[in-house]
Amino acid sequence: xxxxxxxxxxxxxxxxxxxxxxxxxxxxxxxxxxxxxxxxxxxxxxxxxxxxxxxxxxxxxxxxxx
Numbered sequence: 695x696x697x698x699x700x701x702x703x704x705x706x707x708x709x710x711x712x713x714x715x716x717x718x719x720x721x722x723x724x725x726x727x728x729x730x731x732x733x734x735x736x737x738x739x740x741x742x743x744x745x746x747x748x749x750x751x752x753x754x755x756x757x758x759x760x
Contacts, residue, residue: 701709
């Protein structure tokens with residue numbers, strides 16, 4: 695209780711937001727690890743990559759202002 699009495703309401707709010715943000719980052723990292731392990735079991739190791747054809751270069755037409 696003495697720890698909370700040393701800080702103002704704004705400081706407690708900022709500390710709380712930092713703690714919650716850190717918790718969200720930790721949950722995201724855990725979720726990413728679980729997701730990668732689940733996906734690696736259900737998919738093949740090699741992914742099929744289909745390259746897009748090169749786009750045509752359009753000839754720039756110079757136009758004179760009226």
